[in-house]
Amino acid sequence: MDRWHYPRHKLCDYILQGMQQGLLERVTFFAPRKRGKTxxxxxDVIPACDNIDVLPIYIDFWSDKDSPQNAFIDAVTTTLESRRNLFSKILAKLKFTPAVSSSGVTVKAEANATSAQRPTLHSVFDALNTHNTPILLLLDEVQHLAT
Structure with a gap:
């Protein structure tokens, strides 16, 4: 435990329970710099999400100052990728796609891509919408979107 971190478990529980019960939909923190928001x-929030089966996705818009859109895409894809199981990660790296049919499971090899491309913003939102657990988007340095 970091001795400089002041845990705020009551506030965290209040927010997450309010969201689970449908009492809160969005929460915003405004404070001067260096007040402990991040x-x-x-x-506090991310570890608590793991305890209640909510997928927290932390997005720092300053992580790519030239393209906040790419910061969003990268954070979402990295988080979703980290939650995939080992078998699906191996198949994805090898460019194999499993398919279930009446005769069993088949594996289809994909054509070798010449260059890895970043997913589009649209495809990232599609992935979020089809995810099977509740997701909490934690947006940090949002003021950068105005620049």
Whole structure:
């Protein structure tokens, strides 16, 4: 435990329980710099989400100052990829796609892509919409979108 972090478990529980019960839909924190907003998200909210089967996705819009859109895409795809099981990760790296049919499971090899491309914003939102667990988007440095 970091001795400089002041845990705010009551606030975290209040927010997450309010969201689960449908009482809160969005929460925004405004405060001057260096007041612990990011620490609260990363050290209190994200670990608490794991305990209630909610997928937290932390997006720092300053991580790609030239393209906040790419910061969003990269954060979502990295988080979703980290949650995939080992078998599906191996198949994805090898460019194989499993398919279930009446005769069993077949594996289809995909054509070798010449260059890896970043997913589109649209495809990332599609992935979020089809995910099977509740998702909590944690947007940090949102003011950068205005620049």
């Amino acid at each position: 620490q609260f998200i990363t050290r």
